[in-house]
Amino acid sequence: MDEPWWEGRVASDVHCTLREKELKLPTFRAHSPLLKSRRFFVDILTLLSSHCQLCPAARHLAIYLLDHFTDRYNITTSKQLYTVAISCLLLASKFEDREDHVPKLEQINSTRILSSQNFSLTKKELLSTELLLLEAFSWNLCLPTPAHFLDYYLLASVSQKDHHCHTWPTTCPRKTKECLKEYAHYFLEVTLQDHIFYKFQPSVVAAACVGASRICLQLSPYWTRDLQRISNYSLEHLSTCIEILLVAYDNVLKDAVTVKSQALAMVPGTPPAPTQVLFQPPAYPALSQATTTLAQLQAPVQDLCLAYRDSLQAHRSGSLLPGGTGSSLHTPYPTLQPLDMCPMPVPASLSMQMTIAAEPRHCLATTYGSSYFSGSHLFPAGCFDR
The missing domain is CATH 1.10.472.10 (Cyclin-like)
Incomplete structure (x- = not known):
């Protein structure tokens, strides 16, 4: 092919x-x-x-x-x-x-x-x-594994009708899709780290990776009609898996902030970095509201992925x-x-x-x-x- x-x-x-x-x-x-x-x-x-x-x-x-x-x-x-x-x-x-x-x-x-x-x-x-x-x-x-489904679902992951924070449309769908792809593959690697994801079918996990990525990027609606059509899943089908992914995302971010704060504390005269907690488990029981603003997610997603990989490789x-x-x-x-x-x-x-x-x-x-x-x-x- x-x-x-x-x-x-x-x-x-x-x-x-x-x-x-x-x-x-x-x-x-x-x-x-x-x-x-x-x-x-x-x-x-x-x-x-x-x-x-x-x-x-x-x-x-x-x-x-x-x-x-x-x-x-x-x-x-x-x-x-x-x-x-x-x-x-x-x-x-x-x-x-x-x-x-x-x-x-x-x-x-x-x-x-x-x-x-x-x-x-x-x-x-x-x-x-x-x-x-x-x-x-x-x-x-x-x-089949989640990796076999993800790229197919990413085809419909971003559209011209998407909005940021329920207010303004996406100015560049191409760049938004590239960033969302990075997030989705990051979440795909997260699913390898715990066997709890075997509870879900691989297609559900892959679709949840896309859904969690849209939530992190504050795209509205969280799950579009195109995604529902291509995957045959509604947001209700994916909510449990998405919440587990967001908990893992929040934990990794808190660990990264802790490591950064410890490093800055060793530099004389550097004020402590504020801790950002982007997601809490009770905050999104129905995925009806997001708990972050777009300004909190301005750092490149590559930094998040690198921080996550560093945490995996720290002991080696x-x-x-x-x-x-x-x-x-x-x-x-x-x-x-x-x-x-x-x-x-x-x-x-x-x-x-x-x-x-x-x-x-x-x-x-x-x-x-x-x-x-x-x-x-x-x-x-x-x-x-x-």
């Missing part, structure tokens, strides 16, 4: 097919004992995918594969967990991206995150793990890319067992590493509870009895 599918003549048909496929996705149960280390490996895959310039769809599919595999099957060693995570990224990049963007074995082993664990991965280990993953997912990697400070290569280990893996049959805690070495590397974060899943997740997977268990 010479053009992205969402800009082609078959865009509507592709969207309908993706919506049908998302209805068949397995339920995420959040039963894995490895959930405490999930955020760490999401950051690893995010940084590695950015280093290899993978598309968002590949990154989101990789994390989807990792989450649903660990949700069903127990992983007994830290090296297994690293191998499964990297294999998920390899499979996703092969399925969603260009061949020259697929991470090479040398790139993977040159990362300091592996050498710090005193091991490197071999081609045989990665290939065997890829086969296990393919069998677990019945060789079906056509699994470039420790992932690039670095030396650890010694190669060829010890065969123990047999993987279904999680329900053989529950195991996180290995002590990995738990210690997570304790040292972790940074304070706002846990949305704790706020909103874990009652969303129920049901079971349809993954076969026999393919792991080796």
